[in-house]
Amino acid sequence: DQQVKQNSPSLSVQEGRISILNCDYTNSMFDYFLWYKKYPAEGPTFLISISSIKDKNEDGRFTVFLNKSAKHLSLHIVPSQPGDSAVYFCAAGDSNYQLIWGAGTKLIIKP
Amino acid sequence: EAQVTQNPRYLITVTGKKLTVTCSQNMNHEYMSWYRQDPGLGLRQIYYSMNVEVTDKGDVPEGYKVSRKEKRNFPLILESPSPNQTSLYFCATHGLDSNNEQFFGPGTRLTVL
Numbered sequence: 001d002q003q004v005k006q007n008s009p010s011l012s013v014q015e016g017r018i019s020i021l022n023c024d025y026t027n028s029m030f031d032y033f034l035w036y037k038k039y040p041a042e043g044p045t046f047l048i049s050i051s052s053i054k055d056k057n058e059d060g061r062f063t064v065f066l067n068k069s070a071k072h073l074s075l076h077i078v079p080s081q082p083g084d085s086a087v088y089f090c091a092a093g094d095s096n097y098q099l100i101w102g103a104g105t106k107l108i109i110k111p
Numbered sequence: 112e113a114q115v116t117q118n119p120r121y122l123i124t125v126t127g128k129k130l131t132v133t134c135s136q137n138m139n140h141e142y143m144s145w146y147r148q149d150p151g152l153g154l155r156q157i158y159y160s161m162n163v164e165v166t167d168k169g170d171v172p173e174g175y176k177v178s179r180k181e182k183r184n185f186p187l188i189l190e191s192p193s194p195n196q197t198s199l200y201f202c203a204t205h206g207l208d209s210n211n212e213q214f215f216g217p218g219t220r221l222t223v224l
Contacts, residue, residue, distance in 0.1 A: 032211055043201050043215030089153060093211055097142055101153035
């Protein structure tokens, strides 16, 4: 029973356009959500997070939206750049610092 | 430079041969954990530690042991590895006063034959 789901294993986007990565969760008790980016042969690196009491957080080209009623969050990258090609994981956390991870979405930015 | 290091990075071994994967951090973080990453499953937590001498099971602890004798080190021990433990392993840390961001090591690719 996956509490955090990323239903798209991969996504291909034209350079310069918007990339939208989606994540659904089932547990309404999560306190915060994070997005991580992972390149091959490296560990995941933190990208952006959002508290469960907010519905939007923005950091440069990256914006995360949280829709609590739908138990859905999304990561928007605009404009998409070639260096954004990576696997993106969403994760949900509780007050004990435990993270539940989605399976990841591979983003491919086409030139 | 803030770092999480893991050794070895790659390991091929045989069933039943005990092994240890080391993890070390220089950020003075209290919290450390081990994950395994498998295709289609994302990252699953094996064990975590909130501080020295405090360890707890994660979601998939069977077949693994850990210890936290000092703050900076959190080794993962496989007493009798089996082929289903072939995976990519990540160590992660974060400070308890941080914004919940976890810092990851570069990963250890383990193959058990």
